[in-house]
Amino acid sequence: MGHVALGMGRPRSPAYDPAVCYESARVIVGPFLLYIGRIANPLDIKTSRGMAVFRREDCVGEFRHDDGPLTLGLPRFDFAEAVAAGARTLILGVAAAGGRMDATMIADVVAALDAGLDVAAGLHQRLRDAPAIAAAAQAGGRKLYDVRDPAAPPQVGTGQPRAGRRLLTVGTDCAVGKMYTALHLTAGLRSRGVAADFRATGQTGIMIAGAGVPIDAVVADFLSGAVEWLSPARHDNGWDVIEGQGSLFHPSFAGVSTGLLHGAQPDAVVLCHDPLRTHLRGLPHMPVPDIVMCLDRNLAVARLTNPMVQAVGVSLNTARMAAPDALALCGAIADRTGLPCVDPVTTGVAPILDRLSARAIAA
Structure with a gap:
């Protein structure tokens, strides 16, 4: 089962002192369903496309509307079909205008939650800040993952040379x-x-x-x-x-x-x-x-x-x-x-x- 460890911290590596490494306990659980919806500009689905290219083994398919012109070439599922195929999380992998979800996206996320999927997104508008989404997640006991929550401590740069x-x-x-x-x-x-x-x-x-x-x-x-x-x-x-x-x-x-x-x-x-x-x-x-x-x-x-x-x-x-x-x-x-x-x-x-x-x- 694929998963994305999401602390937005530095991945553990034997090259580093573990004392300065960070691993989050928060995990986005796969397999994943990749969202396209009705997006028409190929540049606006670069997150879903990136997952399809670099994490293909963890993606069961894509969700798009009938009038959506784009495809990643993956099997097309609705939310219930994706759950039946083993998907655990919807990746809302789009770059929406202004970093905000439109009415269609919000309705789709609610439907995905109701079908039994967790949802992960990297938009500037947090999933948890959309009342309908927060309510659906709470009602169904589903998880929301807002990837754009910064994890780095608030520190100013020093310009001090460092090894590496x-x-x-x-x-x-x-x-x-x-x-x-x-x-x-x-x-x-x-x-x-x-x-x-x-x-x-x-x-x-x-x-x-x-x-x-x-x-x-x-x-x-x-x-x-x-x-x-x-x-x-x-x-x-x-x-x-x-x-x-x-x-x-x-x-x-x-x-x-x-x-x-x-x-x-x-x-x-x-x-x-x-x-x-x-x-x-x-x-x-x-x-x-x-x-x-x-x-x-x-x-x-x-x-x-x-x-x-x-x-x-x-x-x-x-x-x-x-x-x-x-x-x-x-x-x-x-x-x-x-x-x-x-x-x-x-x-x-x-x-x-x-x-x-x-x-x-x-x-």
């Missing part, structure tokens, strides 16, 4: 593959016999990894401190691969990106980019920044806490491109930046890992 090596994924915009890239890099390092831990900072990554800090729910003064807490000193010559959020060039989310750059003290950064996007997400009046300029700006901000930070690669999301065009674009960006350029899903991340090894970044 850290890689942070950064982006030209939001939702350009920072989590996917970080997960693939972590898996790639481990496949080479290098100790590596994925450090989740968003709802999707936390559900996949079972731990992390929902960085956009942390009070602004404590952003960098939360990242320092999430990625403590390590002494095994391994890597913490930290999931980036937002973009320095997105006026809505640049503050979170800055806090991550300062708190992570990254030794290496990988820039993530969607080459077909013409403007910043949700801001049609603002174009996507130039890749080279974006790399330079991220390195400049990161140097406040790690003057030795290096860029080691560019990661593209080429899912909507023909394979020959994607490969040609990777080559062109590699020539322009002097860095390996990959699509982690289609080409893998080996060139970036080779660069990381060649740079011989010391712990």
Whole structure:
């Protein structure tokens, strides 16, 4: 039976002193039913999609309405059918407008609870704060899991150097593959016999990894401190691969990106980019920044806490491109930046890992 340990703390690892590690007793119990509902924008179901890709063995199927245009390619169940198939928890894996549930979502969650499912969500609006949902959960004795409850202690960042090596994924915009890239890099390092831990900072990554800090729910003064807490000193010559959020060039989310750059003290950064996007997400009046300029700006901000930070690669999301065009674009960006350029899903991340090894970044 799959489960996600949810304390949003640091996952236990032999590389760390147990005295500074945290494991929560709160557990999201699987198997899972993944929610799509009536969502029409593929970017808005990235949590459900992430679970389907990286936790497929723990997912029995998906729930979507008849008029819902999207699918994850999983068996389709209603709530009663999902319970009969063994599902224990509905993952409300959507990024709703404003982080709030609409009337359809609330009604669906109530129906899921009435059918015997627990519910987990990572929205800014907590499940427990919706009266109908709270009442249904109480009446049925069901559990609600609000993934965006921060667990990191309220501490300011210090910028004090700490042992270990850290890689942070950064982006030209939001939702350009920072989590996917970080997960693939972590898996790639481990496949080479290098100790590596994925450090989740968003709802999707936390559900996949079972731990992390929902960085956009942390009070602004404590952003960098939360990242320092999430990625403590390590002494095994391994890597913490930290999931980036937002973009320095997105006026809505640049503050979170800055806090991550300062708190992570990254030794290496990988820039993530969607080459077909013409403007910043949700801001049609603002174009996507130039890749080279974006790399330079991220390195400049990161140097406040790690003057030795290096860029080691560019990661593209080429899912909507023909394979020959994607490969040609990777080559062109590699020539322009002097860095390996990959699509982690289609080409893998080996060139970036080779660069990381060649740079011989010391712990």
